[in-house]
Amino acid sequence: MLEIEGLAVRYGAREPVLHEVSLTVGEAGVVALLGANGAGKTSLMRAVSRTIALHGGSVTAGSIRFLGQEITGANPAGVVARGLVQVPEGRHVFGPLTVDENLDAGAITVRSREAKARTRSQVFEMFPRLAERRRQRAGTLSGGEQQMLAIARALMSQPKLLLLDEPSLGLAPRLVEQIGETVREIARDGVPVLLVEQNAAMALSVAHSAYLLELGRVVLSGPAGELSHSDEVRRLYLGEDGDDVEEDVSDGRAVPRLSRWTA
Numbered sequence: 001m002l003e004i005e006g007l008a009v010r011y012g013a014r015e016p017v018l019h020e021v022s023l024t025v026g027e028a029g030v031v032a033l034l035g036a037n038g039a040g041k042t043s044l045m046r047a048v049s050r051t052i053a054l055h056g057g058s059v060t061a062g063s064i065r066f067l068g069q070e071i072t073g074a075n076p077a078g079v080v081a082r083g084l085v086q087v088p089e090g091r092h093v094f095g096p097l098t099v100d101e102n103l104d105a106g107a108i109t110v111r112s113r114e115a116k117a118r119t120r121s122q123v124f125e126m127f128p129r130l131a132e133r134r135r136q137r138a139g140t141l142s143g144g145e146q147q148m149l150a151i152a153r154a155l156m157s158q159p160k161l162l163l164l165d166e167p168s169l170g171l172a173p174r175l176v177e178q179i180g181e182t183v184r185e186i187a188r189d190g191v192p193v194l195l196v197e198q199n200a201a202m203a204l205s206v207a208h209s210a211y212l213l214e215l216g217r218v219v220l221s222g223p224a225g226e227l228s229h230s231d232e233v234r235r236l237y238l239g240e241d242g243d244d245v246e247e248d249v250s251d252g253r254a255v256p257r258l259s260r261w262t263a
């Protein structure tokens, strides 16, 4: 469904942040893209959703094919119209609008009233908490509910492929589990997912295959089960060697990274 080959991305005149990245997402299942802060995960998502230019970046080499067609020159709206929909990091729900209005906004490209109503009831089945809060303003929802709304809004556009950027970020472990279950369910319902995560444990538990990015390069890839048994992933990303605590340079506190929700 999605074929990325030899992709290079840079911001302005700086050194490229992605080098020769190749990655494939098939017709079904979940593909996880793992990596530490700054590895280039979000930049890859932006390249695929064609929002990279909005962030001052560009694709300088390689190709991105979606459903067999080159999309490297497409614009963001064109990509969404083809069924490739991104839920960016940080949720970005429309705070002053209600849950229902947010869902309407997600369905703006869907013409048929019946199709919209059908998708809305499927979405409410998947997220009963949103159904209970359909007239509540999105800005007053909890962090976990906002993340669910961001995913639900993307589903309203009836995507053929969903890109999820760090859906577990900032959520408590119980909610991370729920997000993982939701991702599984979306894939089971027939929408393949490219899941970007720092939470390697969650991502590898829901994914079929996975890629590990380091400093803009794919350094490991394969079936998720194999990656979760690789020494490097276990040591650096699943925190099995006590190696998961690094200095947070912003305030000097030692904080667990990558494996922070796995305890």
Ligand SMILES: Nc1ncnc2c1ncn2[C@@H]1O[C@H](COP(=O)(O)OP(=O)(O)OP(=O)(O)O)[C@@H](O)[C@H]1O
Pocket: 011, 017, 035, 036, 037, 038, 039, 040, 041, 042, 043, 044, 055, 056, 057, 198
């Ligand atoms: N708009 C931008 N302008 C310049 N450089 C950027 C921009 N966005 C990202 N970068 C740089 O690109 C590199 C990759 O960042 P990116 O956000 O893609 O990584 P990431 O793996 O998603 O990290 P995180 O998990 O922290 O979100 C970093 O060195 C970052 O500083």
